[in-house]
């Protein structure tokens with residue numbers, strides 16, 4: 001396993017790992033994930049979060065917590081390559097699985113608006129790490145690579161929470177003018193992956209390529225914290241506050257069902273990984 005990139009600037013933390021998983025194994029995972037009988041959440045109906053994502057990304061195949069109905073996926077995410085990478089990046093054995101997600105986008109699909117993951121997770125006191133695992137080659141900018149922007153100084157991004165293409169381009173232009181660092185997952189192949197901490201700004205353009213762009217996402221938490229559904233966000237724009245509230249409620253239902261404000265996290269729905277850290281790649285998020 002070779003770390004090709006490991007960029008830590010003022011805020012956020014991002015990197016790329018080449019060949020973290022063999023192509024043959026990833027092909028099996030892809031076959032499994034694209035099997036139409038694999039349901040999300042082991043629940044019969046769509047979750048609230050899935051509904052809200054579908055309302056925006058009309059063409060996306062967005063499902064979450066597939067591990068709950070698939071022992072094969074559960075083992076991969078808790079014991080094998082992604083789990084080992086999470087243990088290594090956190091340099092910790094106190095790592096648990098928050099969720100998995102599919103971002104399967106057919107040609108013509110909508111962009112993913114710029115966002116940070118941490119404000120949407122209803123937890124205080126834990127660090128979060130997202131592994132973005134492409135199942136199809138990200139050959140060019142047409143294949144909707146995941147993109148990252150990092151300021152060279154620590155700052156809190158109070159984005160307006162808008163999902164329009166105009167807002168996406170406006171931010172991109174602003175950050176370019178301010179000489180922020182821009183990173184892209186263009187060039188990643190199945191078997192490679194990209195990772196970011198909960199405070200890294202990321203998004204992806206609309207998919208203008210000709211083949212489906214399939215990405216699988218696993219989000220891990222580190223340490224123990226508390227369930228926090230309504231954080232104080234006095235300075236944030238109203239649109240961001242409502243988006244945070246909506247998504248925290250969605251995650252409450254899909255990942256922390258039965259827990260109440262202030263309860264300890266991880267709860268009984270959130271499994272610990274079964275790996276010890278082997279390599280030192282420290283991740284420190286807040």
Ligand SMILES: O=C(O)CCC(=O)C(=O)O
Pocket residue numbers: 103112117130131132146202203204215217
């Ligand atoms: O693949 C995408 O377009 C979005 C993925 C994402 O937001 C994430 O990995 O946190």
